[in-house]
Amino acid sequence: MSENSVSSSFDSMLKSGVAVVNFGMERFSSDLKEQGVSVVHVDWRPPAAKSSLLSKLGKLKQNS
């Protein structure tokens, strides 16, 4: 794809309206909503557990 065609699809996407998908901090989505922007919030947070614990829990489940 040439640089021109990328830029033209980007332009047409912006012209057709941008929908925002927000991950994590809900405040960002509510701020956009208040400004009338269409936004979908995804309730996601990074895992709180250390990756070593998550991997051991994964193994435990696999072995059981």
Place this chain on the structure above:
Amino acid sequence: MPNIDLEAANREALEKLLNAAPTLIGMGVAREVVPGMKELGEKALLHAGPPITWERMSGPMRGAVMAACMYEGWAADSDEAAKLAESGEIAFDPCHHHHAVGPMAGVTSPSMPVFILENKTHGNRSYVNMNEGLGQVLRMGAFSPEVTDRLRWMEKTLYPTLRDGIAKALQDCGGIDVKNIIAQGLHMGDEMHNRNKAGTSLFLRAIVPYMIEASSDTAALVESIRFIDKNDHFFLNIAMAAAKCSLEAAHGVEGSSMVTVMCRNGTDFGIKVSGLGDEWFTCEAALPDVLLFPGFTKDDVNRDIGDSAIMETYGIGGFALAAAPAIVQFVGGTPADAANFSLEMYEISIGENNIFTLPAFNFRGTATGIDIIKVAETGVTPILDTGAAHKTAGKGQVGAGIVRMPIEAFLNAAEAFVEKYLDE
């Protein structure tokens, strides 16, 4: 330790929990009926949450201890009570070490009357004191004469009429089926932690005929019925003990990662896990984000306190918030928030309840059986709707709201679980 069948172990623990049949079978005086209380010595106080010393107790816990000292006649005033507590003369022990539970500070003293519940399926028993109502009450850390006077009235007037009524019910119909009342209450707008209006009404309807049959003291009977009727939370304590004897039946299943105790003492939050024996896993208790009563500020709020988190451990309370649209504003939210909170709890639960159902979810069973592994993997922690106490001893309740349990205790438990069960 060889690898375990995690799914089978959790299924077994959940089945034990779901098959429990908590029934109110009697009342007695704490020092005489609560197992192990007498052995603690003459001056013994049980409290909510994991173990704690007087030095580390929060304001409301200290206030409740002071009220109990005055109620027992161990101290004439709050200063004397504080000195006594400081002296080390009082034995403090969690309610949970004695098959008991207590809301908020949960302080249970030797002379307090307690309800006795029996899990008819597994035969184990649990204990809880009587609910005093709202405002200036011991469980919120208040210790004014109003508090101790009410406790004495409860001991001298309310206790005998209720005790005799429950004894009559036991004789006539095997006791009061508490699980049935909870199930009906969920269909009548209760979630059973911050709203017990339906549960209290249903309990009153069940017990009053027996109280009338058993009592010849009309004045005491009328006062007792009026007291219960005016206190929408009266049933909370009984429902908590129902949860306790049900969850104890599910404790000790080898290889199960299901939480069987979740509680707070105003300083620490603590949990126990079915497959991890008697070990407490603790961390600092959360600060509840509550809707405050007029005249209070956020700075007044104490850290989360009470054994009432046993309701969520049982699959109701915050896990059934969708059942109680009437209280969502009281705890600072909307009906949609309530539904979302309850829905989120399915992510961290082992299964769904077969008896406790939510009309708003087309009678889907409530999320039941918190799994430490799911909490660790998702980062989602149990949500509670709870009361909040003033952080200064003697001030009482400041509000009510929603609070999430801190994740650290679950992560500590998950570390211990892999250490015990993962055969690397």
